[in-house]
Amino acid sequence: MIGIGAGDPDHLTLQAAKAIGRTDVFFLLDKGETKASLIDLRERIIRAYSKPSKRIVEGRDPDRDRNPADYTGTVADWRHRRSLVLEELITEYLKDDQNGSILVWGDPSLYDSTIAILEEILERGAIEFEFDVIPGISSVSALAAKHRIGLNRVGQPIQITTGRRLAEGWPDGVDDVVVMLDAQQAFTRHPEAQIYWGAYVSTEDELLAAGTVAEVGDEIVTTRTEARERHGWIMDTYLLRRPPATDR
CATH class of the missing domain: 3.30.950.10 (Tetrapyrrole methylase, C-terminal domain)
Structure with a gap:
């Protein structure tokens, strides 16, 4: 899990750049045409620092109600559905001897759900993996x-x-x-x-x-x-x- 900063490609740390260079498969969740620029920046960073043999795998980010009556429950359901999408991608595309990466806006520790999603996948027990978190500029x-x-x-x-x-x-x-x-x-x-x-x-x-x-x-x-x-x-x-x- 790689924090890539707030939007400037130069925010990428040396630690993050090295991790991108070791990555075999990148997992991206597509938020739709209106947020295509979010995917575009990630792909620019990947092209700049990754190895030629890497793969980019995209899944559809589930929609959610932005003004729900039950905010906590709605977010929990959204995270669960995201975890199912990501688990399917990891199972299908990442081999046992490979490194996979998720590029996270800003820093993964601050108002981001990716850590919780990976932990939920591990708790289900269908697949096993270890993960590291690389901080980014928030x-x-x-x-x-x-x-x-x-x-x-x-x-x-x-x-x-x-x-x-x-x-x-x-x-x-x-x-x-x-x-x-x-x-x-x-x-x-x-x-x-x-x-x-x-x-x-x-x-x-x-x-x-x-x-x-x-x-x-x-x-x-x-x-x-x-x-x-x-x-x-x-x-x-x-x-x-x-x-x-x-x-x-």
Whole structure:
């Protein structure tokens, strides 16, 4: 399992490049025509660093409801169906003496399901394999670099969460919150906070904005809506930083 960074091919680490060079079979899950660019980048990276004899095997990524009543149950079902697709591909295309790789956006440890999916496959016991995880540059670290900021203030904690959780209220005990997967655009509820926002970070389509939510919130909402319509998908991340309690 290879973290390939947030979208810039130069994010690839030497460790990741070496692992790609050892790979016999690459497994890609196709998310459909609207997200073809996600597959294209992976294939560019594979061509640049893999051996000539490698194979690329694609499976169809199962669809899921993006606004379900039962979010946890829906995600669990989606992961299960993904595991069945991947298990079938591994069984059919990977020989006992070969190395297979899955290229993961950003870093596999942060809001990605691939580790859990491989563990579910192993728990079923139909096939056996060992796997390693190679870290990558996350969208969070890429966002901070693009805005030239640190994620935390001196001696203070940060929390990484989702838009769904932020919509329920600002987390206790922190003034700096990194938010991912925010279809609700929950930042609009905090006009006093400073926001450092980015979409498609480190790709050719990169969009950035910074300021207080009161100043740039409407602009971000409009930009985000237009970009999603244009591309058919969006991946954005932001740091929301509110004044210390003594200043509020």
